[in-house]
Amino acid sequence: MAETIARANGWLSGVVWGPAGLLLLALTGAWLTMRTGFFQFVRLRHWLGCTLGAIFTDRAITAHTGRDEGAISQFQSMCTALAATIGTGNIVGVATAILSGGPGAVFWMWVMALLGTMTAYAEELLGIYYRRRDAKGQWIGGPMYYLAEGLGAKPGCRALGRGLAALFALFCVLASFGIGNMSQANAIAGNLEAAFGFSPALTGGVLAAGSALVILRGLRQVAAITEKLVPAMALVYLMGAGLVVLTHFWAVPEALAAIFRGALGLRAAGGGAVGYGVWAALRWGAMRGAFSNEAGLGSSVMAGASSNVTEPARQGMWGIFEVCADTLAVCTLTALTILCSGVVDLETGLPLNGVGPEALTGAAFSTTFGSLGPAFIALSVLLFAYSTILGWSHYGATAFGYLFGPRAVTVYKLVFSALIFVGAVTELGLVWALADTFNGLMMVPNLIGVLALSGTVARVTQNYLDRTLRGEHIPPLRSATDET
Template sequence: MQFVTALLNQLNALVWGPPMLVLIIGTGLFLMLRLKFMPLSKIGAGFALMWKGREKGDQSTGEISPFQALMTSLAATVGTGNIAGVATAIFLGGPGALFWMWCTALVGMATKYAEVVLAVHYREKDELGQHVGGPMYAIKNGLSKKWLWLGTAFALFGGICGFGIGNMVQVNSMAHALQSTFNVPLWVTGLVTMVVVGLVILGGIKRIGKIASTLVPLMCVSYIVAAVVVLVVNAEAIPGAFALIFTHAFSPAAATGGFAGAAVMAAIRFGVARGIFSNEAGLGTAGIIQAAGTSNSPVRSGMIGMLGTFIDTIIMCTLTGMAIICSGVWTSGASGATLSADAFESAMPGYGGSILSIALVVFAFTTILGWSYYGERCWEYLVGTKAILPYRILWVLAVPVGAMVQLDFVWLLSDTLNGLMAIPNLLSLLLLSPIVVKLTKAHFARDRQLGTATPQR
């Protein structure tokens, strides 16, 4: 077992090493340039479409509304990465890591836009009459047969790693947060979560979408309010925090207090890696859920889908990072969720830690729901619709196991497979980028001809 663990550690270092980070950032930058910075210039139009997308639309074009699709995607991405991931990036890379998280998100908007456009454009209907899509279907229907193995590899990596990174790791974080803050036994969290998750996912994507569209906006707004309170309490430190972020993005962060110091490469590596872990731009997951949305336009779906990266990283992760830096706890030597909890506790003594624990629990729970759908579609692609019910049962049964066992190996394996998902997806994005550009140009050309701005559509 030690040999396997050592081997996985080496593979993980390679998967999440500089070549992969360059590939992810490079693909995003390439797509952003090919799209002539459209994802950035159309952020406002994207939010207008998102608001309008609350209506379900034509049920023959999908199972859930575009708004529900975005909220389900956010359910899977807004999670421990926004709390523990940001803190870990700052702990290992210093304040400058937050700058590189921003860069990852900005180019990642183009990546996620392209993922969704291709997923909706190449989606299919399965034997049950439901719309299915994602990188595996884009590869299958958009590329020649010699690339089919890429789609199979993506589905296999996603189908396995979901049980770890999207299920057991999440409930494990929930269980330990509730145990340390409210003395709730691990097994209680495991069993209760298993029952609730089962009631939701056994109802399929429509029930997941309904729960996500209710819970995700509420949890995001609540977390934003709590983080803003921390910033208001430490308002005088905000200018200095921005100075630290921009300074240490390009120069080493010296050791101070319990902070061990960090080189510029550490800021880049951990900022990019944790940013990708948080918003999943480049992993291809967003397209899987957006393919189930009611939409006749891949481009409009892409404009809504790309907002997931903006909301997750530019808004949520920034607030967490600023709270940690402004409160001064980043030099304490603490790491992970503990560091974020210390920041909230310093501004709201007696309440801050509890608020963060509750946020962590809700974020992790919604991630379990979102990832359950990702994994389901991966196994359906590999085995067919007969895999759906057995998969859902196994997913529910994995929840209490994750709450009560040590998950170091599971975390390592799922983190490695999660990174490997990016390779087939990024290759397909590069190969199919002309299709993305063609569809985008045609969409906006039609808008100009009709004299109708996209937000009003």
């Protein structure tokens, strides 16, 4: 039975993450980039000022103002989204991409991230545009809502929109149990056992109990934890990775050269080993990049839709920032620590010490921190994976509530918390593979909705630019579900 499931999953994963799926992802980003006038490049200064710059200058960004008790702050929504995206994919995922696709995979991570910024922008914009309040007066939103209310409002598309919304929600729930829960708990338990000798059962028990205390109290508690945890863990990890790169600064030019050689096919393949060539670099770079920043999957929208922002385009700019922070900052530094530290062959990306992707980043850190390197990575995985569990608990709960109603959400949260322990103590080879597939399956209905509503994205963006940058006295565009 397990073999049959594995075979079927392998075929399905090949379809989702194969040429057709990756082409759909890239073309969606390219189309939205053109429709918005290359917003992420042309308006670079503006969106940076409205996100990173505003964190330090606008208290409304970081503090709950009290004007809308049904919302969380923009900073909290960003941290919740980053909590789910900055995870083991930034450490193990990058190492896997390099081992499987060579150094050139990093280049295609960058390309997909630059295109993915506008996919994330469109998702976040639509999330605000089509969000609604629940029975408690709290904002809820996500791809389910812009599929049902946006795509579903087009002539002859009512059934299609609602059907795709239900499919997305189902895939999201399944992915939340795998990639957002059991696989993260398994990574935490495995790293803590290897580094400190902690029993997986002990780790799983403590992790499940601690997570349940936060998850059962709802989004506000999740947001309160992530707004403190995410900036601290990201800063500490970036400082550690930065020190590794600085201690091997002379290797940076050659590492960058290897990235471009591998991406553009300027080196010879050798040995017949799997993973050489431009396609391997492109596929693994694009797949691991999308897996890490989640642009195109629609997941982060469920955190962004709860923000106290009233401008859809402003929330869209947080989507751009989240992709850049995840891939262009964290993933890039991870890649440079691996490539500059001498733990892999720069032509093939294969490890020189025989370690697998789980231990490769730790080996790179060991070249600077000695025996503390693996311990540093183990603690980083703990924090990254735990934040991912918290972020995905909200995504899954939102999708489950859409499918079965708000009263069923407590049942979901209890099951989600129990599976954390299961994930910590169970061998999860098949679960990892299934989770990867369900994660990718979320992309299909979401991208159909985003492409169908790209005209709305373009109109809302133009309206925002006309009002804010050109000073035109025109009313903001509002959706039928927007009461603000």
